[in-house]
Amino acid sequence: MCGIFGVIGKDNNSAQTVLNGLKKLEYRGYDSWGIAIKNNGQIKIERHVGKIGQAQTKLPQSTIGLGHTRWATHGGVTIGNAHPHLDCTKKLCLVHNGIVENFRSIKESLTKTHRFSSETDTEAALHLIEEKTKSGSFLKGFQKAFSQVHGMNAFIILNAKTNELFAIKNGSPLTIGLGKNENYISSDVWALLDHTNKVIFLEDNQMAHISQDSVKIFNVKTGKSIKPKITTLNWQAEQSKLGKFHHYMEKEIFDQPKVIDNLVRLDKKIIKKTADLISQTSKTYLLGCGTAYYAALVGEYLLNFLGIDANAIIGSEFSKNKNLLTQDKAFIMLSQSGETIDVIEAVNLAKKRKMPITAITNVLGSTLYRKADEKILLSAGQEVAVASTKAFTAKLAILLQVYYYLKGDLKAGKQLISQSAKVSQKIIKGKTRQLIKNIAKKIKDVDNMFVIARSLSFPIALETALKIKEVSYIHAEGYAAGELKHGPIALIDQDTPCIVIAPNDNTYTDTISSAHEVKARGGFIIGLSHENNPVFDEFIQVPDLKEATVIPNTVIAQLLAYDLAIARGLNPDKPRNLAKSVTVK
Ligand code: M6R
Numbered sequence: 001m002c003g004i005f006g007v008i009g010k011d012n013n014s015a016q017t018v019l020n021g022l023k024k025l026e027y028r029g030y031d032s033w034g035i036a037i038k039n040n041g042q043i044k045i046e047r048h049v050g051k052i053g054q055a056q057t058k059l060p061q062s063t064i065g066l067g068h069t070r071w072a073t074h075g076g077v078t079i080g081n082a083h084p085h086l087d088c089t090k091k092l093c094l095v096h097n098g099i100v101e102n103f104r105s106i107k108e109s110l111t112k113t114h115r116f117s118s119e120t121d122t123e124a125a126l127h128l129i130e131e132k133t134k135s136g137s138f139l140k141g142f143q144k145a146f147s148q149v150h151g152m153n154a155f156i157i158l159n160a161k162t163n164e165l166f167a168i169k170n171g172s173p174l175t176i177g178l179g180k181n182e183n184y185i186s187s188d189v190w191a192l193l194d195h196t197n198k199v200i201f202l203e204d205n206q207m208a209h210i211s212q213d214s215v216k217i218f219n220v221k222t223g224k225s226i227k228p229k230i231t232t233l234n235w236q237a238e239q240s241k242l243g244k245f246h247h248y249m250e251k252e253i254f255d256q257p258k259v260i261d262n263l264v265r266l267d268k269k270i271i272k273k274t275a276d277l278i279s280q281t282s283k284t285y286l287l288g289c290g291t292a293y294y295a296a297l298v299g300e301y302l303l304n305f306l307g308i309d310a311n312a313i314i315g316s317e318f319s320k321n322k323n324l325l326t327q328d329k330a331f332i333m334l335s336q337s338g339e340t341i342d343v344i345e346a347v348n349l350a351k352k353r354k355m356p357i358t359a360i361t362n363v364l365g366s367t368l369y370r371k372a373d374e375k376i377l378l379s380a381g382q383e384v385a386v387a388s389t390k391a392f393t394a395k396l397a398i399l400l401q402v403y404y405y406l407k408g409d410l411k412a413g414k415q416l417i418s419q420s421a422k423v424s425q426k427i428i429k430g431k432t433r434q435l436i437k438n439i440a441k442k443i444k445d446v447d448n449m450f451v452i453a454r455s456l457s458f459p460i461a462l463e464t465a466l467k468i469k470e471v472s473y474i475h476a477e478g479y480a481a482g483e484l485k486h487g488p489i490a491l492i493d494q495d496t497p498c499i500v501i502a503p504n505d506n507t508y509t510d511t512i513s514s515a516h517e518v519k520a521r522g523g524f525i526i527g528l529s530h531e532n533n534p535v536f537d538e539f540i541q542v543p544d545l546k547e548a549t550v551i552p553n554t555v556i557a558q559l560l561a562y563d564l565a566i567a568r569g570l571n572p573d574k575p576r577n578l579a580k581s582v583t584v585k
Contacts, residue, residue, distance in 0.1 A: 001073075001579045002083075002097040003028035004174075005191055006066035006156045006165045008212050009182025014065035015057045017195075021184070022067045024191035026052050027384055027573075027580040028097075029071025032082035036093045037062035038160045043093050047082040051574060063212070066158050066165065068095035071579040074103065075119030084158075085123050087130035088115050091160045094129070096122040097187055098153030098172040099584050106148070125149050129157065142166055143207060143220055152341055152584070156185055165210040168220060169202050172583045173339050173367055176200040176208055176215055178230065183210050188339075188581070189233060189365060190382050197233045201365050231365055249385035249471065249565075249572040253558045254428055256390045259380045260421040260551065263397040264414050266376075268405075271398075273374055274332070274358050275405045278308060281330040281356065287346050288334035289315040289582065291388040291466060295334050295395035297459035298550060302403040305456075315342030316585075318349075327354040335359070336383055336391035337581045338366025347371045360398055362391050385573045386580045387470050389558045392463065393424075393551050400548055413548075420551035423543055427555050432540060436556060439526060439538050440563030443497045449474060450488070450518070451557075452481040453501035454511050460550050461501055464557035471572040472564035481507075481514035494522035499560075500536070501553055502529040504544040528553055 003025025007017045018035045026033070034047035039060045046059055052069065059065075068083035075081035083095045100106070103121035106128050110116075114127040128148060133141030138159060146155070152171020159166060167174055167185050177184035177192035177199050185208065186192050189199055202208055205220040217226045245251035278284045284303060286296035296312035303310035313321055331350045335343045338361035347368060350357055359372030362380050369375050378394040397417050404413025427433065443449065449468065453461035458480050465478035479488055481500070492498070498518045502511040508529075515525050515535045527536030530544040542552050565572035 001029050001071040001581060001583050003069040003187045003191070004066070004095040004097050004154065004156050005187070006158070006167070006185045006210070007182065008064045008165050008210055009179065010063065010212065011182065012061035012063060014062045015059035018065045018067035019055070019057045020194065021186060021191040022069045023052055025187055026069050027386060028187060029069050029579040030574055031070045031072045031077040032079070033067065033069040034082045034084050035059060035065060035067040036084040036158060037065035038158065038163065041160065043086060043090060043158065043160050045084055045086065045093070047079050049077055049079055049082065064158060064163055064165065066093065066095050066156050073099055073584055074121040081118045081120050083122060085118060085120070085126050087126050089130065092126065092130055093158040093160070094122060094126040095156050096125065096153065097583060099151045100125050100149050100153060101151035102149070125153070125155065138162065138166070139207070139209060139218065140223065142168065143223060146207070146220055154187070167202065167208040167210065169206065170204045171341065171344070174202040175365070176202060176210065178215065181212055183212065183215055185210060189363070193233070199231050199233060199365070200228045201231065201370060233364070247385065247562070247571070247573045249387055249389060249562050252383055252385055252389045253555065253562060255381060256393050256555060257421040257425040259378070259390050259394050260397045260417060260424070262379060263394055264418045264421070266398070266401065268410065270376055271401045271405045271410065274376065274402050277330045277356055277358060277374070278303065278310070278402070278406065281328055282309065283329040284308065284310040284332060285313055285321065285329065286310060286332045286334065287313045287315055287318060287343060289340050289342050291392050291463060292334040292336060292340070292395065294459045294463040294466070295392055295399065296332070297462070298396055298456065299332065299399040301456045301459065302399060302547065306403065306406050308406070315340060315346060318342065318346045322349065325350060325353045325355055329355055331355050331357045333357060333359050333368055333372065334361070334395055335368050336362045336378070336388050338363045338368035339581050339583055341583050341585055343368060344371070360395055362394070386575055386578050387467055387561070387572065393554055396550055396554070403547065416545050416548040417551070420545050420548040423545065423552045424555045427552055428559065432556070433559065435540060436559045437563050440560055440567045443524070444564055444567035446495070446497055447475060448491060449476045449497040449499070450484070450492070451476060451478045451499040451501070452484055452511070452514055452518070454481045454507035455505065456547060456550060457501040457503055457507070457553065460553050460557065461499070463554060464499060464561070467558055467561035468564060470578065471561050471575050472568055472570065473576070474564060481511050484514055485517060489517065489521065492518050492521040492523045495524045496522065497526060498523045499526045499528065502527060502533070503542070503549045503553070504530040528556055
């Protein structure tokens with residue numbers, strides 16, 4: 001949440017470089033944005049409320065600058081609360097990602113001697129830095145101030161007196177990009193790829209001193225210099241271009257057949273490693289947030305089918321399991337970004353308990369990737385749309401392979417997953433695509449809808465409902481089909497849409513019975529199944545691919561959510577109130 005970016009270099013166009021960086025980081029928050037540069041010894045700032053869109057900058061020439069794209073936490077969405085913020089001397093300028101938990105007490109202690117002009121927690125940290133760096137070494141003062149700040153935070157500061165950038169972090173991510181006579185710092189690597197593929201991932205409690213021709217890293221606690229580890233990435237900036245598509249969500253849905261097909265070719269050794277870990281430990285926890293949690297739930301069902309003790313955990317509810325975490329149990333952490341704070345907190349605790357951790361993530365070099373013992377990359381390419389799509393089905397493709405391996409059936413399993421990619425391709429390109437658009441037009445004005453399913457399809461019902469809520473703002477509830485009659489069926493009214501996921505498995509008959517119960521109360525039934533059934537008002541056919549049917553069923557759900565957003569005149573890529581990477585609690 002919040003994207004921060006800084007540059008210092010030889011060229012005079014730092015404002016433009018920062019603006020381009022912010023456009024890449026905008027998916028991390030789009031309540032407001034701002035840029036600061038130094039020109040003629042003065043810091044000059046521009047700040048705006050709303051999305052960056054096609055904005056241009058009018059800031060003058062400069063070789064040093066920083067910027068911020070905000071997802072509001074403390075203080076409303078106003079120009080005054082937009083970053084960057086300036087200290088009282090107007091020589092220090094700060095951008096921040098995170099939450100200063102003790103901002104009230106810091107502010108109270110400084111309010112008599114410093115001028116505050118926003119409602120943000122950030123400003124408390126800024127004036128504290130100003131106070132602690134008034135005299136003596138800037139680095140030492142910065143370090144002192146940071147040690148008094150509580151919470152998971154990343155800061156970049158522009159010091160106009162010395163013409164340098166400083167950065168510090170604990171929790172929230174920061175990556176330094178190394179250019180030729182130019183260096184960069186950013187919340188994520190995607191914003192650096194236009195400039196360089198040589199990066200340094202700043203670790204927690206590290207501090208960076210960045211000038212045009214050098215980057216020095218220090219340990220915050222000891223102040224000692226650290227030799228930076230430079231990583232060379234082999235990614236390309238083009239991966240994230242929109243091309244012929246209208247929205248990233250659409251592009252990323254269309255990317256899926258290829259992503260899944262590639263994952264089917266994943267080295268058997270990688271699948272074996274995870275499968276062995278699961279078999280050799282007494283219990284497996286699968287943890288994720290939002291969509292990643294629903295993937296974890298699919299993993300739980302699959303492993304439970306095999307008689308393996310496994311539990312999916314919601315990242316933010318992880319504390320209930322704290323007393324159960326012992327080193328004889330395994331952890332599989334799922335996260336597209338690899339930066340979700342609740343996942344990272346769980347990883348930190350699991351590491352302390354010496355539990356083996358496998359990361360399933362899309363971002364090489366992300367915090368989760370770096371902390372895990374074993375890593376499986378989704379290799380899905382950057383996911384830009386806030387709604388997670390291809391990362392979800394990629395996680396399913398991996399979990400299904402682990403399942404089929406443990407079942408002793410990997411070859412046949414790979415064939416089914418490969419088939420699921422072909423079927424998904426047909427769905428997004430063929431007649432089904434138009435059918436989904438028509439259904440979306442028919443139901444676009446409803447206020448509420450349900451998605452029901454049983455067993456392995458239940459997490460898909462939850463994911464379908466999340467996708468619909470997130471991008472179309474229609475209130476959708478995913479429910480275990482059997483649970484509906486224990487209360488929520490009271491909400492079924494004339495024409496309430498109810499998506500029924502009824503694959504050809506041992507739950508089919510019961511799921512169809514649930515559909516009848518909804519229909520008897522006036523519900524409008526949209527069936528996803530291998531065969532038509534008189535209870536369906538609309539029918540989307542999905543061939544039976546055994547467990548791998550979850551993949552095409554998900555693709556249909558994603559397309560329906562996308563089409564609903566379009567039919568309602570919404571931008572599915574940047575839904576209101578959301579941000580892609582959730583790095584605050
Ligand atoms: O990057 P992560 O996979 O850890 O993100 C987890 C959730 O924030 C994410 O899946 C969120 O629920 C999506 N917006 C759903 O589409």
